[in-house]
Amino acid sequence: MARDMQKNTVFIEQQDPEAYHQNFVEDDGREKRTGTWITASAHIITAVIGSGVLSLAWAIAQLGWVAGPAVLLAFSFITYFTSTLLADCYRSPDPVTGKRNYTYMDVVRANLGGGKVRLCGLAQYGNIIGVTVGYTITASISMVAIKRSNCFHKNGHHHAKCSTSNNTSMITFACIQIVLSQIPNFHKLSWLSIIAAVMSFAYSTIGLGLSIAKAAGGSRGRTTLTGTTIGVDVTAAEKVWRTFQAIGDIAFAYAYSTVLVEIQDTLKSTPPENKSMKRASAVAVSTTTLFYVLCGCIGYLAFGNIAPGNFLTDFGFYEPFWLIDIANVCIAVHLIGGYQVFCQPLFGFVEKWSCKRYPESKFINTEHGVNIPFLGVYYVNMFRLVWRTVYVIVTAIIAMIFPFFNDFVGLIGAASFWPLTVYFPIEMYIARSKMQKFSCAWAWLKILNWACLIVSLVALAGSVQGLIQSLKTYKPFQAQQ
Template structure:
């Protein structure tokens, strides 16, 4: 009886309840549908995990890579891309082994990044991890709101340019489209948890392939089609010709932040791993999924960044699909931007769900007897079965979407915002915590060879994050000084 009580306490409150006869439970009728921790059996595979990763990684960051390469040039640009690719994959393998503790295959599950840090490091580092992770998730959702609205606006402007010529003043406010995006997210945010998102991630991953391929194809067509000569250099934008000396430094810092953002998915790696089946071991599957995801995204990044730079040169726009580096064929530009919007609708949810789950679990533990927080109201949806509405989930998630949308309306600056998010999250979540947990788990001796080079890697990445953050903050300040909201024309 005590064991059954403990199992009931560890079972999460879910929006989809399973009711079963007690005798059937004791005889194994339900137990076969549960994992070793008493939760509903996980069904994730390397395909679904790869889809989640690709959805998270190939996002709005890919659109800024041509601009980033333009700031860094042919030498440093691809080198920085490959360096971030290697570092992200290496540290993701360390993090994958931390999902269970103390043993990476048979140990106790840790459901969130904070749980992983608590199990391996403990102390103040748990709070620092939570601040970094959930702060980053908030920033990403704001960034995705900005980017999705820019893509929606681009569809309208593309048709305007097609009708009235490329020099027409087709200015359109982002605000109505941010509102439309927010309304869609309010509905999708009622998806109860990460485990119900596989279909949305697969759709979003397909969309990311579509618009990335279109961007690459249009860039190749521009390069091979001749036309206006563009200037590219080994070191990127030229001081005294394209930019001033100080602008060159700040832009290089911003470009590094943009590339860091383009590879960011460590914030949700643990939550993705928590969707995987137990056999084969989750850490092995997650490492394969990370390899597939990183290799796929790096291929697209190199193509988008380098071919985009070859197409536009040092004058590459900040977003090569919405910055109107291309005007024709307008219908293909429209389709690409629709794909971006659809992808970001799914990606928003992939990044939101860990934050939603954290707040709701904390509140249910803090106020276990509050019926507003714990009560599930069954609603029969024709053709879809019974859906359980939770009033707290409905209000809190709706409020979250509204607040992040308002912030996006205040700071609608694409490149600088992405750079700041990337800089703020790259070092602590992608490098520092995975490295520290590996050192603690392996009981590594101080000043040993491996300990030394891991520490050097961590400190070097901290410096990169700091300079990227400085560049992005400077860019945001400049944007705020010159910003004038568009008016519909």
Template sequence: MAAELHRGSIYVDQDPEAFSNGGVRKNLDDDGRPKRTGTWVTASAHIITAVIGSGVLSLAWAMAQLGWIAGFAVLMAFSFITYFTSTLLADSYRAPDPVTGRRNYTYMDTVRAHLGGRRVQLCGLAQYSNLVGITIGYTITASISMVAVKRSNCFHRHGHNVKCHTSNNPFMIIFACIQILLSQIPNFHKLSWLSILAAIMSFSYSSIGLGLSIAKVAGGGNQVRTALTGVTVGVDVSPTEKVWRTFQAIGDIAFAYAYSTVLVEIQDTLKSSPPENKMMKRASGIGVSTTTIFYVLCGCVGYAAFGNDAPGNFLTGFGFYEPFWLIDLANVCIAIHLIGAYQVFGQPLFQFVESKCSEKWPENKFITREHAIEVPFIGVYYMNFFRLVWRTAYVIMTAVVAMIFPFFNDFLGLIGAASFWPLTVYFPIEMHIAQTKMRKYSFTWTWLKVLSWACLIVSLVAAAGSVEGLVQSLKAYKPFQSQG
């Protein structure tokens, strides 16, 4: 009877011992956990949801700071590095062997299996602080897109010279309310439908932005200035501003490729056959190549459309005013996409806290007990009071912080800079060296180390540029005005 009840449920916290009879064990993996059903298609959807995010909207601005040569080169460099290190990370999912070894369910587990020591804590600090930062950033960006819809209609009715100021805060509260509901989805395995929807939305608004940029370039009209080296010192910016903006642009591009933070958790949703690392490499190849094509098109065409005056976000910064309904549609797509993306980045953090609390207080019924609730047309939903309280509190916290720091480009750059080196480069390389027992000072070992140190320098200068940008934004910040 219990087995029948559980088959129709949204969430089942399955205990292997409870299913040892009746042939139910065939529904479990070799480690006793529920059998995974993910494929390279669902993994690709998760990746695209995580990668093609709000960062794509800032690429025209980043290209304007770097110019045609450096902008394109940096985009391609980050694309290559991200794909290369993601393949190393995919092989590290099982240890010691990438195909037959023991599964590691989280990024921290993977680092613990291959490296151990204090680096496990450093990985956890980098990963989970980064996840917090991304969810805050997505709250900011989603609210800006919601505000942009209201402002777009205002501009259409009253003219482009009207200020149409609107506070972001009510829209952040709306976004948080939606996330409180969605956060009760218990785990990553139940998120495939949301990621597929979010991926469709990301393609939609990227395509709209690209199409409007092409139309602007093709239509001629106002002449724009572009340059091989980007914004011109003495004309557009001062020498100091040029340096800081260059660093910040690098951070923005790094953020635009950030998904290594959740790669292991995505891989843990994949079926065991064919091998997870093979499917994950395929999904990473599809995800990174698809997003790179969009990024190059949006960045380059956006720069061609707006030149050195490209706004930080060309859909919410009103690089375009008409057709207003298309701008509205694009911003609605952004908001829907970020609703899903928030969950992709929030779920690993939710599950980390819940598993640690369950380990520390296994007898606490508030933390461990699941309450069955019959949901019409869906089945049985298992509600956990600790999950309800903790996740609700977390969403509220991210919304409050977002209200205090409602900035876009500077926040993106800082998040990208902080996460890129440790999570995308350092740990995948170090785990690959340990897993393959690579000889120290060999050719491969040397160039992997050089790549890691070079990326560390890039992350540091990008972080410095983003901090400077945040300081300037704080000085200029006027509360209760839209930051779009």
């Protein structure tokens, strides 16, 4: 079928160029977009309900029943509010009829310009690298958890030596990503995002059900209004640092602004992209927040103040082992799709820059048609093949060297939340609306901006401290105990 569609497209292009342009090409000469608010919601859910959901029970345990849910809801409201501001920046100067901006950097260039464009690129692509490393770590943990749960089931929890290395799983994950990374662009990813979104709901539901079962079974842990107790669970210093790191973990759980503009660029122009994107954001953020509150709070209820950093793989959930296996398979499949959602903007940026910098290079610009049975012709670009493969290998090596799930998640969330989710959307909205300085709206937006900066800084400090502590006792490439 794919081959027949491709032949029909070529035929229309040759016989009736006007019809071809109308049906397959946008006004700006790019490929016709087919995305809807449903596919955009799938992309967002794939990006948002990632490895962050697994650490929420631990984060709530550090903050307690009062601050934990409050911080979760605060981040959801801030994320949705700033995402609506960013959605209106996709076209400029008018959000409906203006010129399209294809990437986050293009949006910042059109609305702010100057050195802020480079700052945006550094924050966005640095975040993408961090997320893809984090996803490699998390996927390998889930793959290893399948082996460990089967080992414990077969040999018993107390006598079996079920330690194993994450490295083999990371290599397997990287091999899969090398293949999938040859998907040319975001427009071809809808099917993968839909599968990944379904997987995210599946493992979140399984984790939620197991937490409910554990809590109802009477073996739940001790919980408090303020979370971990100084002198009982942690020292005073540990309480402070862990609180900061927990905030970073929650920030990471809502990190999708990094790819929002690129997701919006997949939407059809009718209805207007900003309206579809706002609808997709509302559906996705409200859905994920519901899952986050349930998973975080019920996970905390089940484990109490000793909640693990990853509530599906760290401890306790070894029976029923087959259900744990299903959950971890779902996590791995979801992160396979999530990896692609996050890295496509970086792939596109490097390839666009390379084509512009070396327009005469055949290695960079030539597409080679390869006939694949039952699928039609696939066009291979040698530069795309080589550079994307190298990128996947490098992220896998970094993940092998620093396999610290909780610390890495908090570090990425803290470093990227303020600039990409808060600062740029607010500053662009102020610039676009020509808002008067020191007006009421201007003052509230600035207060929100500065408050989020302070929160991000303290979360960053907590995550760095946690990473330093982990490095003190870490031996590279050791087996997981």
